Amino acid sequence: MRGGIVVTGTDTGVGKTIIAAGLVTSLQDKGIDVGVMKPLESGAPSFESAPIPKDALYLKEISGVQDDLDLINPYCFKDLLAPGVAAQREGREVDLQGIKGLYEELKGRHAFMVVEGVGGLLVPVAKGALLPQLIKLLDLPLLLVARSSLGTINHTLLSLFYCAQAGLDVAGLIMNKATPDVDLSEESNFQTIAQFTEVPLLGSFPYLGDYSGVKVNRDFLAQIFTQHIDVGVLLHGLGLA
Ligand SMILES: Nc1ncnc2c1ncn2[C@@H]1O[C@H](COP(=O)(O)OP(=O)(O)OP(=O)(O)O)[C@@H](O)[C@H]1O
Numbered sequence: 001m002r003g004g005i006v007v008t009g010t011d012t013g014v015g016k017t018i019i020a021a022g023l024v025t026s027l028q029d030k031g032i033d034v035g036v037m038k039p040l041e042s043g044a045p046s047f048e049s050a051p052i053p054k055d056a057l058y059l060k061e062i063s064g065v066q067d068d069l070d071l072i073n074p075y076c077f078k079d080l081l082a083p084g085v086a087a088q089r090e091g092r093e094v095d096l097q098g099i100k101g102l103y104e105e106l107k108g109r110h111a112f113m114v115v116e117g118v119g120g121l122l123v124p125v126a127k128g129a130l131l132p133q134l135i136k137l138l139d140l141p142l143l144l145v146a147r148s149s150l151g152t153i154n155h156t157l158l159s160l161f162y163c164a165q166a167g168l169d170v171a172g173l174i175m176n177k178a179t180p181d182v183d184l185s186e187e188s189n190f191q192t193i194a195q196f197t198e199v200p201l202l203g204s205f206p207y208l209g210d211y212s213g214v215k216v217n218r219d220f221l222a223q224i225f226t227q228h229i230d231v232g233v234l235l236h237g238l239g240l241a
């Protein structure tokens, strides 16, 4: 059984946070004790000069975990840059082993960990290190979130082919519709990608319109996630079902 998953994306803003939240709530509804982590966050708004890790805060709130925010998010940067770049600009160092230590601590408290990645896949997370190095250190499979619109075939296949080449285990792919815009490719993107990968395609998550309302409605989010995403296939692949 794998004790967790990293929710990563084909790009920044594709919906990792909402998909991570949906996954957390739907696993909880299956009786699984889920912990959350967003180890690196950037572009954070400040309150009294302290940056606020919005994604980490949201994942903590929606999951209802009692863990300290500092454990869930050890690194938060003000600048909207890849964390490794933001850290360098602030003269800070990201300690990947330290993140692993915090992850192990949280993992000891929960049956399953949902860890949100950052940006896309090949994103600097520390000096000389890209996100896959952290994923390997945590020894976790990943869930890839892709946008549903034009351009996603290229982004998704590049990400999946990289994972295969780098020996990263992809437990599933979810397409997320993050904007109301519609384009012709959306009719066929899912099926087209399926022709080129063996990775389980878990489903398409719909555009939710008033996202802020759904965000705070835990049960509604869980219901939508379970309706559209094949959580059973994911759990089976992870050895949890
Ligand atoms: N299914 C959806 N329905 C409605 N709005 C969505 C949906 N998915 C994403 N969004 C919108 O797109 C924005 C980006 O989504 P989200 O924050 O989940 O992406 P992300 O990949 O986690 O971004 P980051 O790289 O900053 O962590 C959200 O603020 C939200 O407004």
Ligand SMILES: [Mg+2]
Residues within 6 Å of the ligand: 016, 017, 055, 116
């Ligand atoms: Mg996010």
